[in-house]
Amino acid sequence: MQDLLDLESLSKQDIIGLLDLSQNMVEILDRPIKKVPTLRGKAIVNLFFEPSTRTRNSFELAAKYLSADVINVQKSGSSVEKGETLWDTARNLAEMAVDGVVVRHQVSGVPQQLADILDVPVINAGDGSHEHPTQGLLDALTITQAKGSLAGLKVAIIGDVLHSRVARSDIWVFLALGADVVVSGPPALLPQKYEEFGVEVTADLHRALTDADVIQVLRLQRERQSSKELPSLWEYHLRWGITSHSLSWAHPDAIVLHPGPQNRGVEIDSEIIESSRSRILPQVRNGVAVRMAVLFRLLGGGHDE
Amino acid sequence: MKHRALLMDEDAIRRALMRIAHEIVEHNHGVKNLTLVGIRRRGVPLSERIAANLMAIENEAPDVGSLDIGLYRDDLANRPFSPVNQTSIRAQMVDRKTIVLVDDVLFTGRTVRAALDALSDFGRPTAIQLAVLIDRGHRELPIRADYVGKNIPTSRLERIHVEVKEIDGIDRVYVEKMDVAEETE
Known part of the structure; x- marks a missing residue:
């Protein structure tokens, strides 16, 4: 190498x-x-x-x-x-x-x-x-420490997947290690072509989070807010935000990751960041x-x- | 063509490790405040066996940990990359303790030098002693062992192989003599 x-x-x-x-x-x-x-x-x-x-x-x-x-x-x-x-x-x-x-x-x-x-x-x-390869590796390491292995896990990546280098590196490493990957977010920010690699692509957060073992919450890039690709912050939070309500759809032992920096109250609620489900500081x-x-x-x- | 000769079998290794355990107890007046540190890889199972012997003799178990010296080698730039294994010792197992480093073969002394450097990053031990299954000579540094399973005078053309059940599935020590032709290849 x-x-x-x-x-x-x-x-x-x-x-x-x-x-x-x-x-x-x-x-x-x-x-x-x-x-x-x-x-x-x-x-x-x-x-x-x-x-x-x-x-x-x-x-x-x-x-x-x-x-x-x-x-x-x-x-x-x-x-x-x-x-x-x-x-x-x-x-x-x-x-x-x-x-x-x-x-x-x-x-x-x-x-x-x-x-x-x-x-x-x-x-x-x-x-x-x-890509952001060291971020992909540290996410894989954090999941491996929490779950033993990535093989057979359902990993949901939520947010602006289209513009995210973190999502791209995550997808390659998670797939290589045998996880099932699903991505979700506003439809305009979901690359359908990821289906070719065996990734499930859905705008429906409920579907993406159901039985998920790991949730990777991407940062909402607010600098893109003007581009009209994004709904309002309020609407984003309502539809794709990770809250105690949406987290209840996932597996009871599901862990939550975020590459940082977090927009508290937008893509993820403060109480989730501070909860025992969060692996953000170990990341x-x-x-x-x-x-x-x-x-x-x-x-x-x-x-x- | 390689010539092999068996130097120690399972029983010989077992007796040597039991004698080393007795010597450690005698020298340190028991196992209080003692930490055994096995050097990756084959020093680790040997340290665990000596610890079990100490438990049998004194009815008290010393701390046991492992140390990988890969990050402390002095020849990193001259050899291909090789990964490091887990180090399990922690500061509280080192600081103000008597350490017995355990390795399979003592040869140039460079591995022990690296281990001494590594230990000092965890704290300041009261004393550091060295136990090895085989001392084959050819030291390049002022280092000696306190406990030796077997002294084996060797030539530099020979290789000593220590195999242990935990890693290799068998307990034995043998010497392999390489032909001069092969050595110069």
């Missing part, structure tokens, strides 16, 4: 290998000294061209817990604002001998293009509406372990045979 650009092209074996590795990294977060010497002397650059708190900090801490050095490049305050192209920025950083590049960009496919021109591993931290913790595993996998060995 040279880069982590998507989950679609990973084999089931690669996915299981990364999840096992992640599970074994979780323990490090409980140590009094949360630092192993594994990536000592390696430098990693976080190239974030889109706002992010959780993912950027999670990657930064993951690298630091592995003893790597990290620098952060953001759009504002950098040469990007002066008109430098992404390619020139990346090439200049490569020349400073960085050993790995983590990239988030609003355009799908940018991580792939960077990987094509750089010799060092590239990790996709979210590109456009394409955040697992995110650091997953990113440690990915960094170790890509930078922690000599040349693969």
Whole structure:
């Protein structure tokens, strides 16, 4: 494995290998000294061209817990604002001998293009509406910890599925691990073509949640509110919001995930976030372990045979 | 062509682990405040067996945990990627405890060096001792074992294989001698 650009092209074996590795990294977060010497002397650059708190900090801490050095490049305050192209920025950083590049960009496919021109591993931290592979892995890890395995589980993904890179990465990893996946949300935001991959597509939330073991609640991207693809927030909450009422349709042991940040009272009620059904905080913790595993996998060995 | 010779069978391993348990009790005046730490992978079942022996001798069980040293290797850049296994020890099993590290074979000492580094990230033990089933010599670091099942002088061309029921389905130790031709391939 040279880069982590998507989950679609990973084999089931690669996915299981990364999840096992992640599970074994979780323990490090409980140590009094949360630092192993594994990536000592390696430098990693976080190239974030889109706002992010959780993912950027999670990657930064993951690298630091592995003893790597990290620098952060953001759009504002950098040469990007002066008109430098992404390619020139990346090439200049490569020349400073960085050993790995983590990239988030609003355009799908940018991580792939960077990987094509750089010799060092590239990790996709979210590109456009394409994929967010480490989020897919941390969701799979969180579900595995709660349920033992994804095989045979019914997993419902609720929200703006069409524009969601989280949904896309989730679908690939959940299907690879043997789950039944159903997606639901406003009809204009449901890609019918997902049926080709064996995903059930329905605008009917009741149908989607019935007997579900896991509910992944996507963030309502309020910046899309003006595009007329979305109903009002009030209507959205009424029809697709996760509330104690709609949750009662799911399996009694169903768990609730959310990639964050949450719009409380819109796609999910506060009382659900705070309830014992929520696995939202474990998701955040697992995110650091997953990113440690990915960094170790890509930078922690000599040349693969 | 490889030449194999059996060095220890099931009974020999069982007796060696029982003797090591007696030596640990004698040396530490019991098992109070003791933690056995098995190094992944084959040190782990050996540590569990020594713990069972200690229980039989003293009627008191020590803490037992496992440690994977994969993240502490000093040759990461020169070998293909290999995953790490679970580490089950926790800070309260290490800090102010007497640790007995358990591994199958003591060779260059680099695994033990990595384990010592790893342990110091969990806390400050009162003392760290080392128990190994086989000491085959060729140390590259100033490290020695406190408890040894069997000393086996070897050449660097030989490989020592320790097999345990929990992982390999059989208890035995054998040496494999590689032909010079094969070694230089």
